[in-house]
Amino acid sequence: MENLTDLKIYGQGSSGGGKFRDVSIKGSGQINGDLECKKYEVLGTGEIKGDLTAEEVMVKGQFKFGGQINTVDLKVYGESNFQGDIFADEASFQGSLELKGDLNAEICKIEGGFVIDGLLNVEIFELTMYWPCKVSEIGGTNITIKKDAKFSFLGLKNRMTPRSNKGFLEVDTMEGDEIYLEYTHAKIVRGKNITLGPNCQIDRLEYQNSFKDHEKSNVELAEKI
Amino acid sequence: MNQDLISKKELLKITGISYGQLYRWKRKKLIPEEWFIKKSTFTGQETFFPKYKVIDRIEKIKNMKDDISLDSLADMLSPDLTEKRVTEKELKDRNIVSEATLEFSREEYGETNEFRFEQIISLYLLDKMFKSGKIGHSEGKIVFQLFSDKYQKFKGKNCELIFFRKMGVSSCCMVPDSKDVHFEETIKIMEIMNISELIEELKIKIF
Numbered sequence: 001m002e003n004l005t006d007l008k009i010y011g012q013g014s015s016g017g018g019k020f021r022d023v024s025i026k027g028s029g030q031i032n033g034d035l036e037c038k039k040y041e042v043l044g045t046g047e048i049k050g051d052l053t054a055e056e057v058m059v060k061g062q063f064k065f066g067g068q069i070n071t072v073d074l075k076v077y078g079e080s081n082f083q084g085d086i087f088a089d090e091a092s093f094q095g096s097l098e099l100k101g102d103l104n105a106e107i108c109k110i111e112g113g114f115v116i117d118g119l120l121n122v123e124i125f126e127l128t129m130y131w132p133c134k135v136s137e138i139g140g141t142n143i144t145i146k147k148d149a150k151f152s153f154l155g156l157k158n159r160m161t162p163r164s165n166k167g168f169l170e171v172d173t174m175e176g177d178e179i180y181l182e183y184t185h186a187k188i189v190r191g192k193n194i195t196l197g198p199n200c201q202i203d204r205l206e207y208q209n210s211f212k213d214h215e216k217s218n219v220e221l222a223e224k225i
Numbered sequence: 226m227n228q229d230l231i232s233k234k235e236l237l238k239i240t241g242i243s244y245g246q247l248y249r250w251k252r253k254k255l256i257p258e259e260w261f262i263k264k265s266t267f268t269g270q271e272t273f274f275p276k277y278k279v280i281d282r283i284e285k286i287k288n289m290k291d292d293i294s295l296d297s298l299a300d301m302l303s304p305d306l307t308e309k310r311v312t313e314k315e316l317k318d319r320n321i322v323s324e325a326t327l328e329f330s331r332e333e334y335g336e337t338n339e340f341r342f343e344q345i346i347s348l349y350l351l352d353k354m355f356k357s358g359k360i361g362h363s364e365g366k367i368v369f370q371l372f373s374d375k376y377q378k379f380k381g382k383n384c385e386l387i388f389f390r391k392m393g394v395s396s397c398c399m400v401p402d403s404k405d406v407h408f409e410e411t412i413k414i415m416e417i418m419n420i421s422e423l424i425e426e427l428k429i430k431i432f
Contacts, residue, residue, distance in 0.1 A: 104252045121252050123245070141245030173270065175233075177245040187269050190234075192243060206234075225234070
């Protein structure tokens with residue numbers, strides 16, 4: 001194993017990137033190239049212009065990722081913007097997420113809202129929606145879409161984030177095995193077992209085994225294949 | 226592009242896999258990104274696949290997934306070059322490269338004890354082409370030279386090698402997809418070798 005050093009940016013600073021053991025940014029930091037490290041931690045704000053490869057990535061605050069992310073464990077609390085693709089084993093987001101590329105993960109939990117231009121490819125996907133969300137395509141095994149949690153952190157989050165009943169997930173195509181949906185507007189939903197909750201608007205739904213409709217949802221065309 | 230395409234829905238029906246599996250394999254890069262072809266149809270956007278390639282690949286994955294993990298399967302199927310090194314003796318004993326081609330390599334590389342994976346591909350490629358009888362010894366050198374110089378540029382991507390003759394003069398080129406290349410009539414294409422497929426074959430033989 002090479003002898004790698006840590007990179008620390010406390011206050012304000014920048015780095016050209018490179019290979020490190022642990023990288024931590026507290027305050028405001030900018031990385032101008034590709035970065036490879038074991039642990040990547042941000043408290044505050046910052047930007048990385050290149051690709052990031054790390055075992056563990058944790059961001060609390062606001063961060064912009066300019067390149068591709070390869071990691072085992074990705075945790076983001078706050079506001080994040082990704083220009084490239086994300087590859088992670090586990091990914092969890094709380095807050096708002098903006099992503100231009102694809103999100104690939106085994107397990108992905110999102111609380112908050114997102115706009116994803118690419119494909120969301122996740123084995124187990126759980127979304128708890130606080131704001132309107134938008135994505136072009138979702139594919140995976142277990143897909144669960146819910147609108148805000150009943151009690152989270154003593155209900156504080158619900159009080160802080162304005163509850164708007166207009167919030168829903170907008171998606172073109174969704175394909176999976178086990179699907180549960182609430183407040184979702186989709187053009188096509190395909191799956192083995194599909195269960196609908198309230199307030200879904202689906203143009204076309206194709207299922208293999210079972211399909212449970214909800215009285216408050218509207219499906220234009222449901223077909224067993 | 227006049228290859229046969231198959232829609233995602235049909236593919237799942239024929240192969241009996243689920244959406245979850247298909248997406249998992251895509252995520253693990255067992256099915257290359259380029260095979261997912263988006264087209265608009267009357268029901269909106271649909272994904273299509275090159276029919277024979279994808280069915281063949283899925284059968285392969287289905288057969289092997291019980292024996293080895295998806296990650297090592299991905300290593301085997303992806304055209305990334307592995308770190309593995311193999312000795313000359315092993316290549317010969319395992320029938321990967323014939324003695325004649327090894328002799329050719331001795332002239333080019335000099336005496337080598339261990340071959341890098343990239344060198345093995347070039348030898349394996351040459352071996353196949355020599356065996357098919359379509360190219361001669363001296364022509365092997367052109368192919369070899371091209372491959373050693375330019376394969377780096379295709380690293381991790383699909384790559385095909387076209388060997389052709391015009392009026393008795395031979396030449397070769399490397400392209401991402403041979404279907405998109407068109408030649409004038411007097412050029413005779415002797416051989417098209419798909420490098421990604423070769424690598425797959427080779428990885429199965431080596432591991």
